[in-house]
Amino acid sequence: MDITIITNSETPTITSNDRALQYGDGFFTTIKVENGKPCLLDEHLARLRQCSERLFFDNLNLTEIESNIIKVAKSHSLAVVKVVVSRGAGGRGYQLPEQQTPHVYISCLAFPEPYLTIKADGIALDTLETPLAINPLVAGLKTLNRLEQVLAKHELKQKGFSEGLLLNCNGEVIETTVANLLLLKDGKLYSPHLDKSGIFGVYLAHLQKKLAITFKTISLEECYSADSLFCCNSLMGIVPITRLDEKRFPLDAALDFLAERSL
Structure with a gap:
């Protein structure tokens, strides 16, 4: 599993054969951050776990994802952390790759003012x-x-x-x-x-x-x-x-x- 932390000063590189781009092969969750802490983190991790199981994702390290979410959130008083999980690159056509290397993209966004x-x-x-x-x-x-x-x-x-x-x-x-x-x-x-x-x-x-x-x-x-x-x-x-x-x-x-x- 690979993790990319996206900051405001950089544009992430996504390969053209990434299955998220090719087929929408992945899932995501958006987390409210208050006083540097991700809210309802256990429920968000449960969602990621359920998605990975039902969509047959291999090699997803939720412990590592959790630690990176906490790391990104800690410097923000009010924000949104978005976690996007792609199955990664590879596989011919729709068939799942025999060896999966999921890619996780974690970004921090401004909290929507109307909320x-x-x-x-x-x-x-x-x-x-x-x-x-x-x-x-x-x-x-x-x-x-x-x-x-x-x-x-x-x-x-x-x-x-x-x-x-x-x-x-x-x-x-x-x-x-x-x-x-x-x-x-x-x-x-x-x-x-x-x-x-x-x-x-x-x-x-x-x-x-x-x-x-x-x-x-x-x-x-x-x-x-x-x-x-x-x-x-x-x-x-x-x-x-x-x-x-x-x-x-x-x-x-x-x-x-x-x-x-x-x-």
Whole structure:
């Protein structure tokens, strides 16, 4: 395994036969850094481990990756560390290389300013026409194949929306373009099944340890009838949704729910 630490003063060299470039053969995670420490590091490492196992990556040294993440994060008070894992170069066509040498790219990015106030303000969602594919083989994983999100973001821009809700090809609610979805109804939390489509986020995994969450198939109509809606990811945490299409949700009630649970 090779590790490249990317700094602002250098441009990393990626070979033309790197499988991440050729086929999107890899995965990644983005980590919030606060006061020099990577947040939810255990959950991020668990994601990398799960991706490496399900995608048949060999020779991935998570201990070495962890130490480099900590090294990069320690000099930043608020930032984002991004870890990209490629299977490396080699292999004929799509066939996996007989000898894999994964390459890990670790970079530090500025923390997105809108996330600093998004929790207090809430976020508005509009349902997008761009569908998510159904593929249980890679569902839940944060692979480098993110063309669905690229096309969804293009739709957002074309329609002037701030954020969008994504459904899969069966019309089932899955997630937003950047976050997982949570639905509160009669005091119970629900979240969409992610065994056919979507990404199982690190912050959702964190919440699952603290709260009782039922995973189920969720329709758009169920979202409209919810008492509150939330979205979450590892950078912004959990954020109230104030509007979905024409349906509005009270911000104060959602914030009270989060405050009562120290979220």
